[in-house]
Amino acid sequence: MNRPERIAPLVLAALVALALALPAPAADYGPTSKDVNAVRDKAVTYLRGSQAKDGSFSPKFGPGVTALVVAAMLRNGHGADDPLVAKALKYLEKNVHKDGGVYEKRLRNYTTSVAVMAFKDANKDGKYDTVIKNAAAYLKKLQNDDPSGKALNLGGVGYEGKGKADLSNTQLFLEALLAAGVPKTDPAVQNALKFISRCQNLPGEANDLPFAKKAKPKDKGGLTYTPLDPDDSPHATGDGGLRSLGAMSYAGLKSFLYAGVAKNDPRVVAAVDWVRRNYTLEENTGQGKAGLFYYYTTFGKAMEAWGEEPFKDAKGKPHDWRKELFEAIQKRQLPNGSFLNKGDKTYGEMDPNLATAFALLSLSYTKTSKK
Secondary structure, eight states: OOOHHHHHHHHHHHHHHHHHHSOOOOOOOSOOHHHHHHHHHHHHHHHHHHOOTTSOSSGGGTTHHHHHHHHHHHHTTOOTTSHHHHHHHHHHHHTBOTTSOBOSSSOHHHHHHHHHHHHHHHOOTTTTHHHHHHHHHHHHHHSOOOTTSOOTTTTOEETTEEEEEEHHHHHHHHHHHHHTTOOTTSHHHHHHHHHHHTTBSOOBTTBOOHHHHTOOTTTTTOBOSOSSOTTTOTTBOSSSOBOOOHHHHHHHHHHHHHTTOOTTSHHHHHHHHHHHHHOOSSSOTTSTTTTHHHHHHHHHHHHHHHTOSSEEOTTOOEEOHHHHHHHHHHTTOOTTSOOOOTTOTTTOTTSHHHHHHHHHHHHTTSOOTTO
16 A cells, blocks of 8 residues: 555646646737727727717718728727717718718728728628628629739729729728628639739739739738839839738738638738738838828738737747737827827828727727637
């Protein structure tokens, strides 16, 4: 029979072995809820004081900014019955046209796309089912098509729809269709992926355009704004190539993942490799501070879709990207709770309502279910 003094070490050894065999508890990533809520509440307070009597925000841009504010509020815990949200939704409803689009005089694709996402998040008991369905049908009519399948703008969408297409509009178009419940196998989704692939600095089957073959090492795998005008593009490298841009690269990555492209697909692998080499929250790579809050939004969406925590950059350094994104947003909040990107004429973030809407949307991706 074992003596008591011999049993204790055996029990201890067994407990140690069991502890080693069990999986380590999941680490907490991201900021604390208390910190997130403090930034969120200040931003929401600002927006409550900035809303126009008709429920709109910065109506000079059409209903787009209002739709972004609604989506940001809903993603940050405010319901459709919140006074600000309810009033803004009524304004959006007034901008729904018989053709299904949600717009005023311009930016038909952009504003309809962001409105679809706002209505989707606000949809309760099927209230907006018809609006969303009609808007998706309208968006499909804006997409560039070509029976031969050879046009460079095939699948792409511009601000007003057909014609010169760009990645910024096409990624919003694609996200809106998916939010509306359009199947990933739908021709509109698949053609959008073809155009987005043609924006990537990755020569191969998906992109046989000359600019991709001339990509500099730092640009490989990233995505550019549009492949349609490399000769006079402000993003041209001077030798027939096009620079990869931060917001566009994250927009392309999240588009691939949202549309069901496999994580081991060469396009996804190359885009993630670009992100590892160019990881930053200090600027919109390739464009400096222009579109910084738009960049934060596409960054958050893409990183959450990719699902790597912590995210390791090309040097192997781990990043708690949720916390780093939060800190980047927090330090840019103004005393009145708003956000502003001074001098940003390219993306319009000199408008505090737009910048604050993007910042609040981005903030929603900093949260985790554990904190």
